[in-house]
Amino acid sequence: MKKQLIMEKAIELFAKQGFEATSVQQITEHCGISKGAFYLSFKSKDELIIEIIDHFMIQFTSEIDYIVRSAKDEENLLYKFYYAIFNSFQKHSDFGKILIKEQSRSFNEDFLVKMRYYDRLMDKTILSMVERLYGDHEVEEIKYDLVFCIKGFISMYSQLFLFYNVPLDLDLLSTSLVEKTELLARNSTVPFISKGLIKIFEEPPIEDLTKEQIISLMNQEMEEMEESVEKESLMLLKQQMHEPTFGRAIIKGLIENIRNHPQTKWISHLLSSFFNM
Amino acid sequence: MKKQLIMEKAIELFAKQGFEATSVQQITEHCGISKGAFYLSFKSKDELIIEIIDHFMIQFTSEIDYIVRSAKDEENLLYKFYYAIFNSFQKHSDFGKILIKEQSRSFNEDFLVKMRYYDRLMDKTILSMVERLYGDHEVEEIKYDLVFCIKGFISMYSQLFLFYNVPLDLDLLSTSLVEKTELLARNSTVPFISKGLIKIFEEPPIEDLTKEQIISLMNQEMEEMEESVEKESLMLLKQQMHEPTFGRAIIKGLIENIRNHPQTKWISHLLSSFFNM
DNA sequence: TATAATACTGACTAACCGGTCATCTGTCAA
């Protein structure tokens, strides 16, 4: 598949030079293909970056979410969380660089929406982890601050090893951050981010994608799929969104059908929350 | 002065759209002047952004540095520090947005150098504050981590109110961060950023280190070591860099010898990539 | 081998960019 090749080479170049500073010409030269061939795989340069973001962030967020949800041993949960995050960043360091460089870029509205979506998804996962870990403890007041601090740790230490090619002792880093997080969780008393405050920046944009948006994304995905159980599940789910006639069990099963495929995993995410699963 | 006007309007536009996405034409239109007039005040668009960065960062860094240096009452130093930082960000929120957006951008070498310079300046100030506040306490081991955490706090909470226009209680925010910082400073025991590690990114990008630079770093390290297998390995490796006579296996073994020691771990990393291991 | 379908090419377009410069304008001293 040409798409794969283009994405790989594009990631390298974007990581080195940034998105805007990299021309389509450059990408195609690196691939050894013509400019025209690029536009057979992607409708535009913007579509390319969005597909790249999706490809990795879907994997990334679901991996972390899975770890948090499935962990039975709460003793090591925080450690596993940090370890998985930095491990991912290390494995896909070029993508990590893109993520940090183009984070708050505003060249493209769709891009911004995508980034915000995954950011929120991550917030939700971290919050649920915090609640699980320290729920019994009186963490209620400071849990949003804790989420922010955890994100701050991740962001700072990621930059450290992404941009300085530092030899990375994952175990030490995770242990160190676990200790810091625990200290804050068990001893902080002065919250800054109150429940009222969190609403302010949850309110406007957090609206999960609208039903129409999700359906359009599903259509988009279906066009690119060959006939399969996944495609059929997707089509049935689309009908259910218009008018739910099946029971919860069936819908859940259909969502499960598409969860394990990289191409549709993220849609399963959307649908889960749409159907309140 | 036209310069003033141009800078003000440019900051607005850069904050909204980013530097690269804003054309000189747009800036001049917002100022109500012609394109030619722009080039009477600035030699180029790049010069404009650099003057903007300088204008604010000189003010900002010296203000913070002054606070840290002049404070006699160490009790409130940390509070004053956070307060001043967020107060500045609030007053110059458009500039703050530019700072965050274009942080790790790579469009212009001069720009990158400038940013790195001010970042280092800030690091130095924070480090000296940390040493002053917790010098008596055994902060030695974790002081670099502390600097990183402080920067992480600042970065996360800045983004919060810069991009969400959240009403900001500076006093509460500062108090909250003081508590968090104190908790970490007085209770952390597991450092991640060792003295050896900090060296790597004080001597900026590693990939650019020449053979001579690496050798000089090795000499530097060897001076501080007592006689040991590690020191001997280091010396042999130095010879091999001048003229490789040993086989790959031997070299790899020597590198392995110094890998497991915190003081030389980072050098092993440099050598690994030098010898293509 | 002939034909149809598909994949691929790269010259081309239209738009926009940063930067220049011949030209113009308003002001003020002579």
Added chain:
DNA sequence: TTGACAGATGACCGGTTAGTCAGTATTATA
């Protein structure tokens, strides 16, 4: 009224960009 000149103008230039499309090469089919 004249002339000189700093300040301002905007058409213009060379260069780069994303994206297109008529035509070519490759592969599958018959």
